[in-house]
Amino acid sequence: MRPLRVVILDNVPAHAEEIQKILPKLFKPLGYQVSSFLAITPNQAEEKILEDNCHVVFSDLVFGKTFALGLDYIKAIKEKFPDVFVIACSGESPPIASMTQQAPHVCDLYVSKDPLLNESSEVWQQFQEAFKSRFQIATNLRAVIPNAIRETLVDHPDRNAALDDRDIGALVRQCLWSGPNDDSLFLPDRAELSKLGGGRSGSLVVTVKLSVDGEKLEFIPVVLKISPIERARAEHANFQRYVKLILPYPWRIDVIGYGETRHWGAIAYSYAFGQQSEYESLTEVLQRGDGKTYTAVVNDIFATGKIWYNDKYRHTTPALSRFYFNKYFSPEYRRQACQRGFAAYMTKLGVDPSTNEIVIDGTSYPSPERALFRRFRRPGSATICHGDLNGNNVVVTKKGRAITFIDFQDTGRGHVFEDFVALESSARLYFKTAATAKLSLSDIIKAELKLNRARLTTAPASSKSTLPYADLVLPIRFKAKSAFRIVDKIEYFYALAAFHYRLMRLRDLDNSQMTRAAGCMFAALRMLDELKALDS
Helix, strand or coil: CEEEEEEEECCCHHHHHHHHHHHHHHHHHHCEEEEEEEECCHHHHHHHHHHHCCCEEEEECCECCEHHHHHHHHHHHHHHCCCCEEEEEECCCCCHHHHHHCCCCCCCEEEEHHHHHCCCHHHHHHHHHHHHHHCCCCCCCEEECCHHHHCCCCCCCCCCCCCCHHHHHHHHHHHCCCCCCCCHHHCCCEEEEEECCCCCCCCEEEEEEEECCCCCCCCCCEEEEEEEHHHHHHHHHHHHHHHCCCCCCCCECCEEEEEECCCEEEEEEECHHHHCCCEEEHHHHHHCCCHHHHHHHHHHHCCCCCCCCCHHHCEEECCHHHHHHHHHCCCHHHHHHHHHHHHHHHHHCCCCCCCCEEEECCEEEECHHHHHHCCCCCCEEEEEECCCCCHHHEEEECCCCCEEECCCCCCEEEECCHHHHHHHHHHHHHCCHHHHCCCCHHHHHHHHHHHHCCCCCCCCCCCCCCCCCHHHHHHHHHHHHHHCCCCCHHHHHHHHHHHHHHHHHCCCCCHHHHHHHHHHHHHHHHHHHHCCCCCC
């Protein structure tokens, strides 16, 4: 039997006790063993939800003489605990107008009180069928949460929205709901969470290992990604719209489930390749210096007309700078973090970061803030793309080189070059970083400028650059130009500058990586200036 913890909210204790008596019998045919708690005020009900991880609220609708107060109570509960299933119960049916005014925070199920208490077989059957079809919480699943997860700070626009054990447990139980199944052997009752590393999405990503106490049955592990609710909703919608029916296997993972609490949303994904093959991220390929595999993967991803990167889906976006500002630098605290990171890095080099022109070893370059957000006023080109195609989000088998994408939070209509730029940036950040440790920022800028001025009329041969990643970057640019032949290269340079300015806020880059990123940014800004793409 699955546990079901129920709060009965009624300001008349005798009425609450009547409901309490029938609940075990009402829910037993559905496979639930009920534990119930009485509350006479919404505050008491909320306390019970928090203290006892309750799954269901059974609420009267008439508090005083009208339905309005009862509906207000339900609205308050559903706003704070949208994952809790609320059953409204009343001796009279509430008017449709009152219910509509409270939407979308009305009850999940309504039942008439008198026939319920009189054990009307028709009403009980209707109630049980409705509850069985609508209630989707794995109440038997206990989440085991280590301190490493509790101590993880997850980025949320609302600084008061802390991710706690109740949120995590509720999200796990929603995401891993497997249907109204009475076969206890195949109902996992333990979900052991462990933190997964990698990525900079600002989300909490964990592995969930499922088991049944006393049984040796092995379930497949699941990847659970917890994000602020709007980001989680966007990612779930993006998967349905741009991934599920477009990306072929094995290029994508599967969504196993989805859940929400007040501030947080979670998506449960399958593991890459069903965890049946050994694999690694493309970042790991770069870190071990395997440029051959990296280039082969890039060629597969950006094969002309394959997957999303197709010119027939291209359309114009009115302001390219607005697109990248919203994507990388909004809300304002993200932009401020970039400003602080950039200022700290330049100050460390003895360069004044506050001037309109940044002077490095006697050469002036446009200030990234002014160039990107005030001096660039051109439209851009958009298409369907992954939206965050860095090396951490591309997974490759160690044998056979099969590819899978992960993390679809930004998938959809984006700039035609943003995936190309993100992937070349991974090569810049992770490929043989020690090889440029002794190069100055000025050295990196000069070498990047040579790459920017390279002619890409044919597939590039060896560049003979001082930058070890040069021969990984140029083929990506050739693929970009081949896929979108009529799009101005100015857009590529703008994307390069914006993406690498965004990296200035990261604190986990070493000096060599930061110098590479800054060098690429300044070289791209110089190209925008030379091509007269920046207003004075």
